[in-house]
Amino acid sequence: AKKYIVLNPFDGEPKKSDFAIVEEVLPELQENEFLAEAAYISVDPYQRMKLGTSYPCDMIGGQVAKVIESKNPEFPVGSWVMGHFGWRTHTVTKPENEKFSAQKPYLYKLPDFGDLPVSLALGVCGRVGNTAYFGLTEICQPKAGETVVISGAAGAVGSHVGQIAKILGCRVIGIAGSDEKCEWLVKELGFDCAANYKTTDIAKFLEENVPEGADCYFDNVGGELSSTIMSKMNKFGRVAVCGAISSYNETDPEKRKASILQFFFIGKGLKAEGFLVNRFADRNLEGINQNLKWVKEGKLKYKEHVTEGFESAVDAFIGLFRGDNIGKSIVKVK
Numbered sequence: 113a114k115k116y117i118v119l120n121p122f123d124g125e126p127k128k129s130d131f132a133i134v135e136e137v138l139p140e141l142q143e144n145e146f147l148a149e150a151a152y153i154s155v156d157p158y159q160r161m162k163l164g165t166s167y168p169c170d171m172i173g174g175q176v177a178k179v180i181e182s183k184n185p186e187f188p189v190g191s192w193v194m195g196h197f198g199w200r201t202h203t204v205t206k207p208e209n210e211k212f213s214a215q216k217p218y219l220y221k222l223p224d225f226g227d228l229p230v231s232l233a234l235g236v237c238g239r240v241g242n243t244a245y246f247g248l249t250e251i252c253q254p255k256a257g258e259t260v261v262i263s264g265a266a267g268a269v270g271s272h273v274g275q276i277a278k279i280l281g282c283r284v285i286g287i288a289g290s291d292e293k294c295e296w297l298v299k300e301l302g303f304d305c306a307a308n309y310k311t312t313d314i315a316k317f318l319e320e321n322v323p324e325g326a327d328c329y330f331d332n333v334g335g336e337l338s339s340t341i342m343s344k345m346n347k348f349g350r351v352a353v354c355g356a357i358s359s360y361n362e363t364d365p366e367k368r369k370a371s372i373l374q375f376f377f378i379g380k381g382l383k384a385e386g387f388l389v390n391r392f393a394d395r396n397l398e399g400i401n402q403n404l405k406w407v408k409e410g411k412l413k414y415k416e417h418v419t420e421g422f423e424s425a426v427d428a429f430i431g432l433f434r435g436d437n438i439g440k441s442i443v444k445v446k
């Protein structure tokens with residue numbers, strides 16, 4: 113068995129030299145335990161932010177794994193699980209070990225995915241999908257006919273949010289980091305329009321293409337771009353503050369400040385609410401099943417950015433902060 117450890121705190125962008133792969137000896141299975149073999153591991157922006165306080169430490173992360181030995185009748189050999197086991201090839205565990213609290217479903221057996229790939233449990237039919245589903249429906253609460261703007265729009269969460277907003281009858285505008293991404297959003301996913309923030313004056317783009325103003329903003333990136341988008345919102349608009357990836361690699365604390373936003377909030381009476389998907393943990397399966405249903409009905413499309421091989425996981429992680437991925441970034445273990 114192998115696992116990734118993080119050798120030191122990240123300094124700016126994560127680097128290959130921050131990580132090492134080490135061998136791990138697995139313990140004998142005890143009563144109620146099972147051995148799971150990773151099939152897909154998840155690559156997510158939060159992994160940049162939430163590591164331990166002492167180093168070296170294990171790399172955190174979710175994975176879809178198959179049970180290959182078991183002393184737990186609830187998790188028989190052959191069953192698929194989603195577990196927050198970190199970046200490791202094999203895990204010996206039991207449900208009691210994984211339940212930090214009732215609010216955090218870190219281990220569950222996958223519902224029936226039918227013909228769909230089990231890797232979707234890391235994306236559209238998992239935590240990421242629930243972030244999109246609950247973040248949009250509970251925090252933004254868009255009504256049919258309203259306009260929704262999304263940053264990080266071609267990523268895992270953003271591309272999903274836009275499609276739910278379309279299902280709900282909204283006008284949907286995506287902001288993403290390449291022309292290829294914008295084309296995918298409009299031509300494949302049915303966004304009404306999209307702009308590349310790296311080459312476009314976003315204030316001007318919104319004035320010209322969203323003259324009605326935005327009622328909802330699903331914010332995945334924070335920083336200047338979000339400030340510009342919020343300046344073009346309608347009075348009493350709602351902002352779901354989901355992520356702030358534009359600042360995750362920022363080493364200068366001064367640059368992380370977002371005081372520039374306050375002016376718009378006051379003048380427009382905006383309502384912004386931060387959230388973690390864990391807040392909706394007790395509705396985990398409701399979100400997964402709704403997203404699964406939409407995928408099976410063909411109403412929700414998805415793209416997976418698959419990196420092959422356990423040894424390539426760090427490349428995938430670094431790529432996330434360079435915008436290499438369209439849709440959900442995952443690693444196929446073998």
Ligand code: NDP
Pocket residue numbers: 156157158239240243264265266267268269270287288289290293332333353354355356357358359387388389390432433434435436437438439440441
């Ligand atoms: P993505 O699949 O969106 O991947 C990250 C994307 O972010 C990149 O592809 C890149 O796209 C964009 N990006 C990278 N650097 C910057 C930058 N400096 N400025 C603007 N965009 C940048 O990841 P996820 O969908 O998994 O996550 C999206 C956001 O949601 C993140 O901020 C994440 O932390 C947050 N999140 C929050 C959760 C919650 O519970 N609140 C749960 C899950 C995710 P591009 O080419 O467009 O720049």
